[in-house]
Amino acid sequence: MNDATLKKEIVALLRRNARMPEKELADRLNSTVDKIAALIRELEKDRVIMGYAAIINQEAENGEVRAIIEVGVQPERDTGFDTIAERLGKFPEVHSVYLVSGHYDLRLEVVGQSMQDVASFVSSKLASQPGVKSTATYFLLKKYKEAGVQISKDEHYERLKIVP
Amino acid sequence: MSDSKLSPKQWVAPHIAGLPRSGIRDFFELVKTMDDVISLGIGEPDFVTPWHIREACIYAINHGYTSYTSNLGDPRLRKAICKYSAENFGLEYQPENECIVTVGVSEALDIVLRAVLSPGDEVLYHEPCYVSYAPSVRMTHAVPVPVLTRAENDFVLQVEDLEKAVTPRSKVLLLNYPNNPTGAGMTLADKQLMADFAIRHDLLVLSDEIYEELSYIPRTPSIASLPGMKERTVTLNGFSKAFAMTGFRIGYACGPDDLIEAMMKIHQYSMLCASSIAQAAAIEALQNGQGPREDMRREYEQRRNVIVKRLNEIGLPCFMPRGAFYVFPRISSTGLDSATFAKRLLQEKHVAVVPGTAFGSCGEGFVRCSYATSLEEIEIAMTRIQEFVSALS
Numbered sequence: 382m383n384d385a386t387l388k389k390e391i392v393a394l395l396r397r398n399a400r401m402p403e404k405e406l407a408d409r410l411n412s413t414v415d416k417i418a419a420l421i422r423e424l425e426k427d428r429v430i431m432g433y434a435a436i437i438n439q440e441a442e443n444g445e446v447r448a449i450i451e452v453g454v455q456p457e458r459d460t461g462f463d464t465i466a467e468r469l470g471k472f473p474e475v476h477s478v479y480l481v482s483g484h485y486d487l488r489l490e491v492v493g494q495s496m497q498d499v500a501s502f503v504s505s506k507l508a509s510q511p512g513v514k515s516t517a518t519y520f521l522l523k524k525y526k527e528a529g530v531q532i533s534k535d536e537h538y539e540r541l542k543i544v545p
Numbered sequence: 546m547s548d549s550k551l552s553p554k555q556w557v558a559p560h561i562a563g564l565p566r567s568g569i570r571d572f573f574e575l576v577k578t579m580d581d582v583i584s585l586g587i588g589e590p591d592f593v594t595p596w597h598i599r600e601a602c603i604y605a606i607n608h609g610y611t612s613y614t615s616n617l618g619d620p621r622l623r624k625a626i627c628k629y630s631a632e633n634f635g636l637e638y639q640p641e642n643e644c645i646v647t648v649g650v651s652e653a654l655d656i657v658l659r660a661v662l663s664p665g666d667e668v669l670y671h672e673p674c675y676v677s678y679a680p681s682v683r684m685t686h687a688v689p690v691p692v693l694t695r696a697e698n699d700f701v702l703q704v705e706d707l708e709k710a711v712t713p714r715s716k717v718l719l720l721n722y723p724n725n726p727t728g729a730g731m732t733l734a735d736k737q738l739m740a741d742f743a744i745r746h747d748l749l750v751l752s753d754e755i756y757e758e759l760s761y762i763p764r765t766p767s768i769a770s771l772p773g774m775k776e777r778t779v780t781l782n783g784f785s786k787a788f789a790m791t792g793f794r795i796g797y798a799c800g801p802d803d804l805i806e807a808m809m810k811i812h813q814y815s816m817l818c819a820s821s822i823a824q825a826a827a828i829e830a831l832q833n834g835q836g837p838r839e840d841m842r843r844e845y846e847q848r849r850n851v852i853v854k855r856l857n858e859i860g861l862p863c864f865m866p867r868g869a870f871y872v873f874p875r876i877s878s879t880g881l882d883s884a885t886f887a888k889r890l891l892q893e894k895h896v897a898v899v900p901g902t903a904f905g906s907c908g909e910g911f912v913r914c915s916y917a918t919s920l921e922e923i924e925i926a927m928t929r930i931q932e933f934v935s936a937l938s
């Protein structure tokens with residue numbers, strides 16, 4: 382496997398399990414630990430891998446509140462949506478920012494300790510930003526799937542122990 | 546009233562009474578009595594059927610697609626199979642008369658053997674091989690003629706050995722590559738040698754390609770696509786392995802129309818047709834299943850890399866399998882025979898592997914390990930096997 386293919390495979394595996402040991406990566410991909418470690422460093426340096434996060438079942442964990450916020454904005458001459466999107470992304474409450482097609486422009490995911498928290502962020506910080514024309518806030522009530530993982534586990538059917 | 550002491554066994558036909566029980570079954574009885582067994586003895590995918598395929602089956606049920614289909618199989622499925630075979634295996638077949646949908650490769654194999662064999666005809670096949678080959682041949686009153694394959698050839702059938710086994714009664718050459726239980730695979734050159742041999746001796750080739758999509762070497766066209774082979778080959782394939790659909794019981798055969806017609810007669814009287822809802826699922830698998838299929842193949846390939854490395858480190862040598870999801874390590878250095886090795890490993894370490902002898906007598910000295918199980922389980926199994934082996938020496 383050449384380096385580019387190896388990197389692709391590493392990323393695919395780390396997406397599934399960010400804690401996969403370098404040894405396992407090396408064995409799976411018929412490579413060496415040194416080689417894998419070097420390629421991961423490159424992926425990190427090139428910001429292909431930007432971090433490693435756990436996939437948390439929020440309900441089981443803490444009482445965090447999340448909201449999806451649709452934001453209509455006035456694009457700027459020269460930079461379009463980029464300047465305002467990056468500015469909004471600087472708030473730590475903002476978990477993700479996407480430019481989307483459709484009825485509005487930016488889709489934010491915002492995290493707070495309570496509904497009050499999120500509501501006051503929207504009114505005092507977000508809606509008052511220059512360039513923001515409109516917001517619509519949707520509080521998330523229940524999560525069924527996160528980062529490719531179904532929250533409720535599928536019923537598990539046991540295979541026969543020996544089959545031809 | 547009769548005072549006969551004969552048991553109901555007297556009714557069983559001698560050629561059936563003479564069939565051995567599958568070696569795997571005996572072993573299964575033993576495993577059933579234990580818990581916390583890690584099984585490397587499972588010859589089916591550990592993945593659940595991809596959701597889009599299950600969903601298509603549910604849709605078919607919801608919409609009442611619950612009646613008989615045409616004997617040959619739903620025309621849409623046959624069309625999809627022929628398109629898929631052309632794109633993936635280099636095979637050109639007509640959906641109208643060169644393709645039949647069956648209840649797994651198991652039924653396809655059964656009806657093709659019944660369609661072509663007369664009592665006394667000989668079938669050449671390789672050992673080790675899938676457990677049903679010799680019994681299926683015997684059930685037609687024909688004669689199974691095993692040709693041994695060896696570890697030094699990575700278990701690829703050799704023409705010299707075939708030449709020694711062929712007789713004027715030889716009619717069929719039965720091939721299964723990628724292979725259960727060894728993981729052997731054939732290159733295009735290997736296939737060409739088989740084709741030349743079949744043409745030289747005027748044999749019909751039955752090619753069981755159920756693991757073809759689970760290949761880890763660059764894929765080459767099926768043997769039926771080689772010059773002069775289409776008219777003397779029936780290709781068998783199915784959905785069990787590549788699409789993780791064992792329980793759906795669905796497979797197919799492609800070949801010359803006269804042979805498909807003969808198979809269809811048997812199928813029509815014994816099976817009528819394959820399950821309609823499984824056929825609906827199969828259509829979905831062929832039309833949209835490439836992505837999930839490739840994801841599963843890559844996962845098997847990576848597990849193969851791990852398990853082969855570990856077994857060789859432990860001192861149980863095995864070659865890098867070219868396909869399927871089995872490794873076939875040599876265990877003779879432990880001083881145990883296959884059955885004892887497998888039995889003691891199960892009893893002492895609670896790891897199930899299948900003795901090589903279940904797949905033919907030349908499997909002595911080997912065991913089959915399936916890597917259709919999670920890498921976590923494989924790692925634990927390898928640690929236990931390591932402990933078992935080092936305690937022996």
Ligand SMILES: Cc1ncc(COP(=O)(O)O)c(C=O)c1O
Binds near residue numbers: 648652
């Ligand atoms: C080589 C081989 N052929 C055929 C079969 C049977 O497959 P199916 O589920 O399609 O009947 C198997 C299953 O293990 C197999 O390994």
